[in-house]
Amino acid sequence: MTTPPSPLSTRVPLWRDVRVLRVVGQVLAVAVAFLVLRWLLGNLTSNLDRLNLGLDFGFLSRPTQFQVPYHSTFNPRAPVADMVLVGIKNTFLAGFSGIVIALTVGLMVGVSRLSQNWLVARLATVFVEFFRNIPPLVIIIFFAAAVFTFGPFPNLREAILVSAPGSSSNLVILSNDQWGIPGFAGGSPLFTGLIGLGLILAAAGWLWRTRLNERTGRPHHRLAWFLGILIASVIISYLALGRPVSMSWPAQSENRRLIVGGFALNWGFMSVTAGLGLYTASHVAEIIRGSILAVPKGQNEASTALALSGFQRYRFVVLPQALRIAIPPIINQCLNLVKNTSLGTAVAYAEIAALTQTSIGNGRPALQSLIVMMAVYLMFSLSISLLLNLVNQRFQLVTR
Numbered sequence: 287m288t289t290p291p292s293p294l295s296t297r298v299p300l301w302r303d304v305r306v307l308r309v310v311g312q313v314l315a316v317a318v319a320f321l322v323l324r325w326l327l328g329n330l331t332s333n334l335d336r337l338n339l340g341l342d343f344g345f346l347s348r349p350t351q352f353q354v355p356y357h358s359t360f361n362p363r364a365p366v367a368d369m370v371l372v373g374i375k376n377t378f379l380a381g382f383s384g385i386v387i388a389l390t391v392g393l394m395v396g397v398s399r400l401s402q403n404w405l406v407a408r409l410a411t412v413f414v415e416f417f418r419n420i421p422p423l424v425i426i427i428f429f430a431a432a433v434f435t436f437g438p439f440p441n442l443r444e445a446i447l448v449s450a451p452g453s454s455s456n457l458v459i460l461s462n463d464q465w466g467i468p469g470f471a472g473g474s475p476l477f478t479g480l481i482g483l484g485l486i487l488a489a490a491g492w493l494w495r496t497r498l499n500e501r502t503g504r505p506h507h508r509l510a511w512f513l514g515i516l517i518a519s520v521i522i523s524y525l526a527l528g529r530p531v532s533m534s535w536p537a538q539s540e541n542r543r544l545i546v547g548g549f550a551l552n553w554g555f556m557s558v559t560a561g562l563g564l565y566t567a568s569h570v571a572e573i574i575r576g577s578i579l580a581v582p583k584g585q586n587e588a589s590t591a592l593a594l595s596g597f598q599r600y601r602f603v604v605l606p607q608a609l610r611i612a613i614p615p616i617i618n619q620c621l622n623l624v625k626n627t628s629l630g631t632a633v634a635y636a637e638i639a640a641l642t643q644t645s646i647g648n649g650r651p652a653l654q655s656l657i658v659m660m661a662v663y664l665m666f667s668l669s670i671s672l673l674l675n676l677v678n679q680r681f682q683l684v685t686r
Contacts, residue, residue, distance in 0.1 A: 330653075345650050346370070346658075352648055355636050356464070356552040358544065366645060373638030374662055380558050380637060381624040381666065387563025388623060389616070392570025397600065399575045410571070417568035423629050426561035430633045433560075434462045434553040443542040455535035459545055462553065466536025469549035477523055477530045484519025488512045554635030558627060566623045573615050577608035606681070613678040617671060624666050638662050 300306050334341060346367040354360045354372050398410035417425065433439075440446065445461040450468075459466035491511045499506035524531065536548030581604055589603040628639035642659045646652045 334653075339651060341654070343654050343658075345654060348650075350645070350648075352644060354641065355554075355634055356550070357636065366650060369641055369645065370638070370658060370662070372636065373641040376555070376635065377624070377627050377637040377662070377666065380555060380562070380627045380630065380635065383559045384563040384566065384623050384627070385620050387559065388566035388570050388619065391564065391567035393574055395567060395571035396574025396578070399571065400578060414568045414571050417564050418572070420565070422562055422565040422626055423632060425565050426557050426629055427632055429561050430553060430557040434557065437462060442538070442545070445538065445542075450535070453535075456537055456548075457535075459536045459538065459548075464545050464553065465551045465556065466545040466548045467551065468536065469534045469547070470531050471534035471547070472531045474527065474530045477527055480523035480527075481520060484516050484523065487519060488515040491515045552635070554630060554633040557633045558630040558635050558637075562623050562626050562629070566619050569619050570616055573612050573619070574608065577612035578604055580611050581607045610681050613674065613681060617674040617678070620670055620674065621667050624670060625663060628663075 331341070347365050349363045350360075350366050350369045351362055353362050354369065357372060360368070360372060395410045395413055398406050399414065401407045401410070431437075439460055439462040442461040442463050445459050447456050448458040448460070449455070450457040456466065457468065489512070492508045495506040495508045495511050498504060499508075534547045534549075536545050536550070538544070539546050585603055585607065586599065589599040594602070627635075627637050630637045631640040631643060634640070638659055642655050646655050
């Protein structure tokens with residue numbers, strides 16, 4: 287009887303094992319990245335030492351030494367940190383306003399491109415093809431020149447005054463430099479906190495009505511509950527605190543060089559907001575159109591068979607399904623819009639990039655100033671991405 291030969295070893299050598307090669311490759315990549323980063327930091331440190339420049343951020347507590355445009359209350363002796371806060375506020379205002387314009391106009395234009403009305407569909411197509419194929423900087427400069435610099439509006443001394451109906455106060459002030467609109471005066475931290483609490487309660491009411499609808503099938507009326515709770519909380523807080531906020535109407539100063547009262551919109555803000563809003567709206571419109579076309583045709587046919595009107599078909603059937611596809615690319619467009627607010631430098635809008643550039647020109651350290659600016663944009667991008675991703679999760683189908 288012969289003994290069978292011993293089986294050959296099936297173990298793969300280490301230099302041919304895919305798992306080992308992957309680990310070694312990752313370790314080498316991390317090591318190379320670390321060495322390159324260390325070399326760059328060492329080179330930077332040596333150059334800064336040679337030029338007698340530090341890496342600290344103490345400059346944030348030093349005086350700004352220049353006036354922020356259209357911020358008469360800003361003191362040039364205020365620290366640079368206050369200037370950064372002004373830049374953050376202006377960037378937020380331009381970004382938020384631009385996103386509202388982009389989403390509103392983009393939704394309407396995207397739906398209009400699929401309209402059965404030939405004229406409406408062609409006008410929407412012209413809008414998309416016009417704004418989508420022009421750089422956003424050119425659009426911003428066009429608005430600044432065509433509407434304000436060489437536009438139909440007079441200077442602030444001879445501004446167009448539109449009175450409020452039944453009142454001697456100004457409803458709107460129009461000029462080529464600033465526009466004045468009604469605003470609010472007064473307020474208190476307690477009133478602001480109560481409004482925030484009311485907003486939380488309104489959001490809780492929205493979620494409650496949504497879950498009630500999913501559990502029982504009863505109409506949710508989420509929007510009515512949300513607005514009702516929010517408006518009630520504002521009215522109750524307003525009356526309980528003795529009317530801490532009053533209406534403020536725009537007016538011209540004695541020398542007619544400034545707008546006092548109300549809320550003043552300068553030409554740079556309006557140019558950036560309109561330019562970026564309409565440019566981004568052209569991309570959002572195409573996203574909406576493609577997402578609607580991606581919804582199965584049977585959904586439209588079923589909604590038509592149920593005798594739903596065109597508005598009801600889009601409101602309850604088509605758009606909820608289309609948004610599941612549209613929200614991820616819309617998030618990217620919103621991020622791009624906020625980052626493109628840095629183009630406001632071309633029209634003297636005091637956002638964070640323009641103020642950082644001016645600060646560097648006034649002797650502040652360039653590296654640390656740029657790091658602060660990048661941190662601000664990173665904060666905006668991560669916040670917008672987190673918020674819209676939460677909305678995206680809400681629209682996604684729950685699978686088992």
